[in-house]
Amino acid sequence: MYAIVDIETTGGHASANGITEIAICIHNGKKVIERYSTLVNPRREIPVYISALTGITNEMVQNAPPFEDVAHDVYHLLNNKIFVAHNVNFDHSFIRYHLAAAGYELNCSKLCTVRLGRKIIPGLPSYSLGKLCRHLGIDNESRHRAAGDAEATSQLFSLLLQKDTGNHIPLALKQNSKEQVLPPNLPRKDVDALPQSPGIYYFHDEKGKVIYVGKAKNLKKRVSSHFTGNNPGPQRQEFLRNICHITFQLCGTELIAFVLEAVEIKRLWPRYNRSLKRFEQAYSLYAFEDQRGYLRLAVDKHRKMTGSIYSCNTLFEARSVILQLIDTFELCPKLCFIQTNTEPCIGVNGEKCACEGVESPEAYNKKVNAAIDELNNALPTFAIRDAGRTDEEHSCLLIEKGKFYGMGFISHYFDVDNLQQLKNHLTPYPGNDYIKGMVANYATKFPERKVVFG
Numbered sequence: 001m002y003a004i005v006d007i008e009t010t011g012g013h014a015s016a017n018g019i020t021e022i023a024i025c026i027h028n029g030k031k032v033i034e035r036y037s038t039l040v041n042p043r044r045e046i047p048v049y050i051s052a053l054t055g056i057t058n059e060m061v062q063n064a065p066p067f068e069d070v071a072h073d074v075y076h077l078l079n080n081k082i083f084v085a086h087n088v089n090f091d092h093s094f095i096r097y098h099l100a101a102a103g104y105e106l107n108c109s110k111l112c113t114v115r116l117g118r119k120i121i122p123g124l125p126s127y128s129l130g131k132l133c134r135h136l137g138i139d140n141e142s143r144h145r146a147a148g149d150a151e152a153t154s155q156l157f158s159l160l161l162q163k164d165t166g167n168h169i170p171l172a173l174k175q176n177s178k179e180q181v182l183p184p185n186l187p188r189k190d191v192d193a194l195p196q197s198p199g200i201y202y203f204h205d206e207k208g209k210v211i212y213v214g215k216a217k218n219l220k221k222r223v224s225s226h227f228t229g230n231n232p233g234p235q236r237q238e239f240l241r242n243i244c245h246i247t248f249q250l251c252g253t254e255l256i257a258f259v260l261e262a263v264e265i266k267r268l269w270p271r272y273n274r275s276l277k278r279f280e281q282a283y284s285l286y287a288f289e290d291q292r293g294y295l296r297l298a299v300d301k302h303r304k305m306t307g308s309i310y311s312c313n314t315l316f317e318a319r320s321v322i323l324q325l326i327d328t329f330e331l332c333p334k335l336c337f338i339q340t341n342t343e344p345c346i347g348v349n350g351e352k353c354a355c356e357g358v359e360s361p362e363a364y365n366k367k368v369n370a371a372i373d374e375l376n377n378a379l380p381t382f383a384i385r386d387a388g389r390t391d392e393e394h395s396c397l398l399i400e401k402g403k404f405y406g407m408g409f410i411s412h413y414f415d416v417d418n419l420q421q422l423k424n425h426l427t428p429y430p431g432n433d434y435i436k437g438m439v440a441n442y443a444t445k446f447p448e449r450k451v452v453f454g
Contacts, residue, residue, distance in 0.1 A: 002027040002111070003081035004157055005091050006150035008054045010042050012238070014097035018042025019067055020056045022095070023146035024077050025154040027084070029161065032154050036077055037147040039064035054144045071102035078106060082173065086129045086153050087184045088112035089240045109173055113156055114184035119168045120160050127184075132156065181227045183243040190246040194220040197389075198254045200261050203272070204245040211242060212272040215261035217254045239272065252388045252395040255442050256407060259397065263429050283318040284308035287372060290335075293361035294354060295368040297322055297336045309372055310379075310402070313433050321375070329371040332364070376401055381453040383416055384443055396426060397439055404431025404439065416451045 004025040011017035019040045026034035039056070041064045051057050067074075074095065085091040088110045096106045117127045124135060129149060133140050138155045142148025161169065182188060185206065194201070199219045203212040216222030223246060226239060251257040265273050284302040287309055289295055299318040302311055312318050322336055332353035333339035345353040354364040379402030388394045388409050396416065397407040406428040416422055443450040 001081045002029065002084050002157065003078045003108075004032075004084045004150055004154045005078070005095065006085060006146045006153060007091050007094055008050075008056055008144070008146050009094060010044055010046050010050060014094040017094075018044050019094055019098060020046060020050075020054070020061055021146040022070070022074065023150035024074070025150050026077065026081070027154055027157060031158065032151075034077075035147075035151075036073065037150070038070055040070065041066045056145075067098045068102040071099055071104055075099055075104040075106065078108060080108070082109045082111055084111045084113065084153070084157055086113045086149070086156075087241075088114075089181070089184070110181075111157075111169065111172060112184055113153055113160065115182070116160050116164075116168060116172070117156070118187075120163050120166070129153065129156075183227065183240045185241075185244045186246065191220070191223060194223055194246070194248060195250065196220050197250055198252060198257045199248050199250045200257050200264060201246055201248040202264075203239070203243045203270075204247065205242050206244045208245065210268045210270050212239070212270050213261055213264045213268060215254070215257040217257070219248055250389045252393075252409065253386045255384070255386065255397070255438065256395050258438055259404075259407060259429075259435050262432075262435055266430065282313050283311065283315050285310040285318060285322060285375075287368065293365075294335055295361075295365045297325065297331070297368065297371070299337070310375060311433065325371040325375065328374070329367045331367060331371060335364075379403070381419065382443060383422060383451040383453070384439060384446075384449050385410075385416055385451055386446075386449050388412075396422070398422065398426055399436065399439055402436070404429065404435045419453050 004027050006023050007019050008021040009017050009019055020042050021037075021039050023037040024035070025032045026036075039061050041061045043066055046056060046058050046061070078095070083092055089112070092110055099106050113129075114127050117124070117132055121136075124132065126132070129152060130140070130143055132138075133152050133156060136156065136159060138152050138159075140148050140152040142151075182191065196218045198217050200213060200215050201219055201223050202210045203214075205211050214222065214226075249260065251260060282302055283299055285308060286298050286300060287295055288298070297309075299315065299322055302308065310318070310321060312321070319338070322338065325331060326333055326336055326338065332345060332355050334345040334353065334355040339345055345355045353359070354361075381398075381400050383399075384395075384397045386395045392412050393409045394412060394414070395407070396410050398405040400419075400423075405423065406426045408426040410416070410422075410425050414425065
């Protein structure tokens with residue numbers, strides 16, 4: 001027995017919206033044998049644009065029963081049936097969420113007439129309910145009303161049952177089938193093509209634009225996890241509506257996947273990614289020459305397209321670096337913007353500093369340049385050589401003078417002993433402290449994979 005369902009709601013996701021109308025047609029595999037339909041008081045305002053679409057107004061539902069009053073009937077109509085709907089995950093998520101709030105736990109198999117339509121009647125320009133019904137000659141005089149759409153979906157389902165020469169419906173109902181948890185517009189072949197290997201994956205919308213980038217140690221397992229569970233929140237519901245295609249890149253290791261994900265999110269700025277978008281180096285150490293000819297060191301917020309000596313995430317770290325340079329190379333605290341008051345500047349040896357004119361710009365600048373050289377020399381240059389995408393190659397990431405240079409794949413037989421030759425085989429990528437920190441932590445955890453350049 002099938003329960004063919006349609007609902008109207010106040011919005012697009014269950015956790016923050018209510019049901020305004022529900023209709024259920026009980027189908028025995030040949031025809032509809034029972035019908036149920038009712039308006040529902042959502043106990044919240046129906047937005048004007050929703051009323052314009054459905055024709056359901058606040059006045060119409062004012063005296064209608066709230067969902068908890070019809071939950072018993074709805075549950076017993078759906079229990080032990082196969083839940084069928086056009087874009088089934090939307091209707092199922094709403095009804096399951098509101099049944100749970102009323103004390104009923106709904107567990108049933110699902111069938112999506114969008115996905116079944118694509119398989120049983122392939123090649124149509126659109127699989128929206130309205131256009132699909134027009135193509136098949138199914139009348140629906142109550143479009144965007146629950147009873148009219150449920151009746152139209154019932155007629156559509158009857159045709160799909162008749163035309164299902166490939167047994168797509170029985171296959172979708174098999175216990176181990178994941179067909180009905182997939183987004184309605186995502187071809188199953190995209191998921192089937194995913195390997196069980198480390199990499200990054202891209203979700204594309206109907207126009208091909210990347211809307212989400214993710215990383216994975218196991219691509220197939222991670223991507224499939226996006227479509228399991230019953231999260232009624234807005235992000236998952238938008239995923240289900242907008243994911244139309246999946247592509248991927250193999251990375252060889254989880255570390256490469258972590259780094260490439262960070263790079264691609266910054267490059268593509270996908271709509272549904274939240275983390276890593278705003279990650280920036282917060283502070284940098286700069287050097288500039290003032291009007292008197294003195295080289296000055298200064299800590300400031302990181303600015304793109306400006307040459308910094310050193311960058312980091314915290315002001316504390318940046319000040320610690322510059323204080324160490326002042327102490328080691330006897331630099332002037334005022335010329336480094338550490339001492340900002342009007343008191344005379346006293347250097348580390350208790351003597352007057354360059355800011356008092358006791359040291360020429362040429363002499364002082366030699367100390368500053370020596371400090372900069374020491375800082376650059378102290379920054380590490382090393383590579384991480386690790387597993388590749390195949391047995392014939394290795395992956396490789398390079399940190400040069402404390403900054404992420406890039407990464408790529410090298411031959412299994414390539415000797416990583418010449419820095420310039422290695423750089424010729426790698427692709428440069430923009431870096432930040434997040435990436436640098438990941439690579440450094442990995443090198444600490446797996447020192448045997450680290451190649452240090454002197």
